[in-house]
Amino acid sequence: MSREHIECDACDKPNATKRCSNCKLVFYCSAKCQRSHWPQHKPDCRSFHQSLAAELAYRTAPEAPGAQVPPQTTDTCGICLERLNQPVTLEGCGHMFCHSCLRNYQNFSPNATCPFCRAQLPDVDQHSLDRASMHTARAQKISGAEKQAQCELALAEVQKILDVDPTDLRAGHMRAEILLIAGDAESAVTAFKAVLELNSSNQNVQDERRQILAQADAAFAAGDDDEADRLMTMLEQGGASPKVFAGGKQGLLETKLKLAAAQQDMADWEAAMELYMSIVRDMGDDHTYGGPKLQLKLWMGMTRVFFETGEYERAICGPGSMGIAMNRHYPGVHKYVALSEKASGDLTAAIRTASRAVLYEAPWDPDNKAENHALLNDLIAQRDESGSVTA
Structure with missing residues (x-):
């Protein structure tokens, strides 16, 4: 001027x-x-x-930027200037934004800071997932209406992500887990299947992209720059590579086991066993597949399905004995072996197995301990009753 x-x-x-x-x-x-x-x-x-x-x-203070800024009192998003929709409160500074606005803002500028005070922004999706995990953990410790309320809060946090990106695997997986904890097994099964299908589709896309990249490398090595450029352009036009389960095979196995658990809650024993057998086929001779904890859950799940379908000998001699051999201290590992022994008419063996459950299984878990004592007392009572009848 x-x-x-x-x-x-x-x-x-x-x-x-x-x-x-x-x-x-x-x-x-x-x-x-x-x-x-x-x-x-x-x-x-x-x-x-x-x-x-x-x-x-x-x-210039040593505290984190934004730590001294008072919490926001308005109901207006600082990005879109509209009324807050699915608000996210930044823990560092207390400012609030629409979840979708903040997510798009971060996608546009990964190193973005708070528009008001320049405080460092957290990963908005991870922020919602962490809050959902917090509500889920609370739900698992309570029951009744309070449990349902916590599950609804967790679902609301996850839905913030799915409203913006319905293909987000982390959010889809957590939604299925919450539905299972909430007792909605049917919806959980549908959600887990959708997540597995999406993961499989994304895995196929990743494999195709790897093949194209390998072809481009070969073309460069052969001096065919035009073909290499064409292949690289094809990759660029395809956009970013879709995500698959974190943890590879272990993440996939964990999801399948949770789907099987949901199918068991629906008493769909045939579907659960089919899924378990597919996992065993994938495992093959790899005895480290998925790690010991997930393998133990596999054997325990199969033991229950064999019991529920009346295949008691297979439950006792197959996955049941394998599970106990892996970790006799794991909660519930003896239960369906003892019940299978009882159902097959061997009360003595059932009492012995239930006694070992009382002796070895998770003494720090009062609920599991009480359940094992109840099972043992019931078996002893049945033995005494059958003995008095025989006499």
Whole structure:
């Protein structure tokens, strides 16, 4: 701006060439005007100077940026300037934004900071998943209406992600888990199947992209730059590579086991066993497949299905004995072996197995301990009753 358009704050004359050296916000045409205007300007000048000093002190403080900013009290998103929709509150500074706005903002600028105070932004999706995990953990410790309320809160957090990206595997997987915990086994089965199908589709796309990349490398090595460029352009046009389960085979196995658990809750024993057998086929001779904990859950799940379908000998001699051999301290590992022995008519063996459950299984878990004691007492009572009848 030309000096001639700057007016003196004291006399309104143009071409004011001097300004306050403290705040640098007001202009004067002469030192005389500045002195005459000082009594009027003094309060504003000092107030601004103090505010500036406080801001500078805050920005250089050792605390994290935004830590001293008071929580937001308005219901308006600072990005879209509309009423908050599925709000996300930043823990560092208390400012609130629509989940979708913040997610798009981060996708546009991965290193973005809070638009208001420049505090570091968390991963908005991970923030929602963490909150969902917190509500889920609470739900698993309670029952009744309170449990359902926590599950609904967890589902609401996950839905924030799915509303923006319905193909997000992490959110889809967690939604299925929450539905299973909430007791909606049918919806959980549908959700787990959808997640597995999406993962399989994404895996196929990844495999195709790897093949194209290998072909491009071969073309470069052969000196066929045109073919290599064509293949690389094909990859670029395909966009980013879709995500698959974290943890590879272990993540896939964990999801399949949870799907089988949901099928068991629906008493769909045939579907559960079919899924278990497919896992065993995938395992093959790889005895480390999925790790010991997931393998134990596999054997325990198969033992229950064999029991429920009346194949007691297979439950006892097959996965049941394998599960106990892997970890006799794991909660519930003896239960369906003992019940299978009882159902097959061998009460002595059932009592022996139930006694081992009381002796070995998770003494720190009072619920499991009480269940094992109840099973043992029931078996002993049946033995005594059958003995008195025989006598």
